[in-house]
Amino acid sequence: MLQLAAFKALGPNVVTCSAAVSACEKAAEWQPAMALLRAAQLAGLELNTVACNAGLGSCQNAWQWERSLALLAGMRSGPLPDVISYTSAMTSCGDSGQWQVALSLIRELKARKLSPDFAALSAATAAAAAAGNTLAGDPAGQSSSWMAALQVHRELCQEGLEPGLSTYHSLIRACQQGGHWLGAVASLQQLSSQGGLSLDEVSCAAALSSCQASGQWIWVRRLLTELALGVNRECGGDAKKE
Structure with missing residues (x-):
């Protein structure tokens, strides 16, 4: 005091x-x-x-x-x-x-x-994504959570604001916890295509887990292949720098 x-x-x-x-x-x-x-x-x-x-x-x-x-x-x-x-x-x-x-x-x-x-929009996205942790065992609630996260994410993009890595983490996690594998993959691909950001272990693991839980083995293999290619490109780039 x-x-x-x-x-x-x-x-x-x-x-x-x-x-x-x-x-x-x-x-x-x-x-x-x-x-x-x-x-x-x-x-x-x-x-x-x-x-x-x-x-x-x-x-x-x-x-x-x-x-x-x-x-x-x-x-x-x-x-x-x-x-x-x-x-x-x-x-x-x-x-x-x-x-x-x-x-x-x-x-x-x-x-x-x-x-x-x-x-503000990142805080709203993170809030919706975090709901998955508190709605375990409530499929309806988790569904509302990922839909809300995707909606706020769209609004963020419509405002001309580029989402950061933490925002994508929140979004992909929300889709994973809500069983929306397609949203997780789409978000991961958007992250990959956004300049200045690169795929990381957290995002990839969440997307892979979502596809695996939904039995989307074709996408599991495709993501693993893309990850391997990405690692090779990074290693090649590092070798050229040396």
């Missing part, structure tokens, strides 16, 4: 509040962060988006998704949340297995005429 004591000692203002809450965020101390925000409100300060986002970040780092939602709800009447606010709340929900809540936030973000950036 040192940040709270320092905040009171220095005199309450938005600058000192934001700095103190940011310190709590870095230390994943969500309770002091919430106490600071409450103290600022009681002091009659009008909190800004920066201070509230720092509070959301502290909740995200501590896996406090319900606190994140409560803080975000308070921001709807001022200060207004921005894309960073929603991204932080979505990540918090996704990390806690609340993928449907996370996806509702991406819809709310768009309804507020905010443009989701790469981080």
Whole structure:
């Protein structure tokens, strides 16, 4: 609670509040962060988006998704949340297995005429993909999970944003856990064709596992062949460099 004591000692203002809450965020101390925000409100300060986002970040780092939602709800009447606010709340929900809540936030973000950036859409994709871990034994739920992940992935591409490797990991894993082998293969092929990214063990293993579980042995052999060719090309490229 040192940040709270320092905040009171220095005199309450938005600058000192934001700095103190940011310190709590870095230390994943969500309770002091919430106490600071409450103290600022009681002091009659009008909190800004920066201070509230720092509070959301502290909740995200501590896996406090319900606190994140409560803080975000308070921001709807001022200060207004921005894309960073929603991204932080979505990540918090996704990390806690609340993928449907996370996806509702991406819809709310768009309804507020905010443009989701790469981080926001990646957070939504990861949230949907992570649902597979919490929906084991629930085929209907896992099906909804991979469909949601594919939908958000399409939106990411439509926004002109190039998915990163971690996004493809999330997407392929969601398809694997949902038994959608074709989606896993298509995502792997898209990853392979995207400039600047290369196939890795995590993505390939998930796609192979998906095909194997569905009895798609032709695709298993094809993927193994493509992987072998890719390794040979890389080795050949390294040899030329030497």
